[in-house]
Amino acid sequence: KNQVEQSPQSLIILEGKNCTLQCNYTVSPFSNLRWYKQDTGRGPVSLTIMTFSENTKSNGRYTATLDADTKQSSLHITASQLSDSASYICVVSVPGGGSYIPTFGRGTSLIVHP
Amino acid sequence: DAGVIQSPRHEVTEMGQEVTLRCKPISGHDYLFWYRQTMMRGLELLIYFNNNVPIDDSGMPEDRFSAKMPNASFSTLKIQPSEPRDSAVYFCASTNRGLSSYNEQFFGPGTRLTVL
Numbered sequence: 001k002n003q004v005e006q007s008p009q010s011l012i013i014l015e016g017k018n019c020t021l022q023c024n025y026t027v028s029p030f031s032n033l034r035w036y037k038q039d040t041g042r043g044p045v046s047l048t049i050m051t052f053s054e055n056t057k058s059n060g061r062y063t064a065t066l067d068a069d070t071k072q073s074s075l076h077i078t079a080s081q082l083s084d085s086a087s088y089i090c091v092v093s094v095p096g097g098g099s100y101i102p103t104f105g106r107g108t109s110l111i112v113h114p
Numbered sequence: 115d116a117g118v119i120q121s122p123r124h125e126v127t128e129m130g131q132e133v134t135l136r137c138k139p140i141s142g143h144d145y146l147f148w149y150r151q152t153m154m155r156g157l158e159l160l161i162y163f164n165n166n167v168p169i170d171d172s173g174m175p176e177d178r179f180s181a182k183m184p185n186a187s188f189s190t191l192k193i194q195p196s197e198p199r200d201s202a203v204y205f206c207a208s209t210n211r212g213l214s215s216y217n218e219q220f221f222g223p224g225t226r227l228t229v230l
Contacts, residue, residue, distance in 0.1 A: 032217075034218070041223075041224075042223055042224070043118070043205050043207070043221025043222055043223055043224055044157075044205075044221050045221070046218050046219075049218065089156070089157065093217060100217035101159070101162075101170070102159065102217070102219070104156055104157040104158075104159075105156065106155070106156035107156055107157075
């Protein structure tokens with residue numbers, strides 16, 4: 001059972017437009033939530049991380065929000081660029097084994113057209 | 115630092131053959147993770163090590179899969195015998211529990227495995 005659900009599964013937008021990706025999770029106890037960007041043929045790269053006490057975090061044109069009460073997060077991309085075409089993966093981590101064990105969403109595939 | 119290094123980048127083999135995937139983590143990182151990624155299931159954690167010791171292998175799909183970490187700079191994931199359903203991209207990632215940004219895992223470029 002996948003405890004991190006992302007929507008939409010795929011999204012196509014025009015260059016310059018904004019978009020918002022959603023992540024709902026049920027894993028607990030919650031430690032932190034991270035958004036990764038995965039370019040085609042590469043490994044995921046971290047964009048943002050938030051703990052339960054944070055409700056927003058920005059990284060350039062990327063802004064992530066977190067509502068720990070409803071267990072929802074979103075990733076907003078402003079003024080999209082062609083290089084934003086990638087898969088965006090939401091990851092929720094719980095403490096375990098002395099580290100933090102991640103549960104991955106299946107990702108949202110974003111295509112930005114010129 | 116060169117980042118996490120994986121080899122080979124691509125592997126094509128026939129069903130029943132043994133496959134060995136290799137990973138060199140970032141120097142100084144004491145956690146190493148192996149993942150499998152498919153379109154259907156996304157990223158799945160297979161096994162992870164701490165200080166070269168396997169901590170949790172509950173994600174390993176079956177006995178055909180095995181992983182070792184003989185030292186801090188090298189790990190292998192072996193599939194024997196391989197089956198077509200093992201076709202996927204396999205990622206290795208490493209992290210240092212001492213990082214202030216919690217557990218940012220640094221991923222390698224992946225090995226794309228195709229079993230015919």
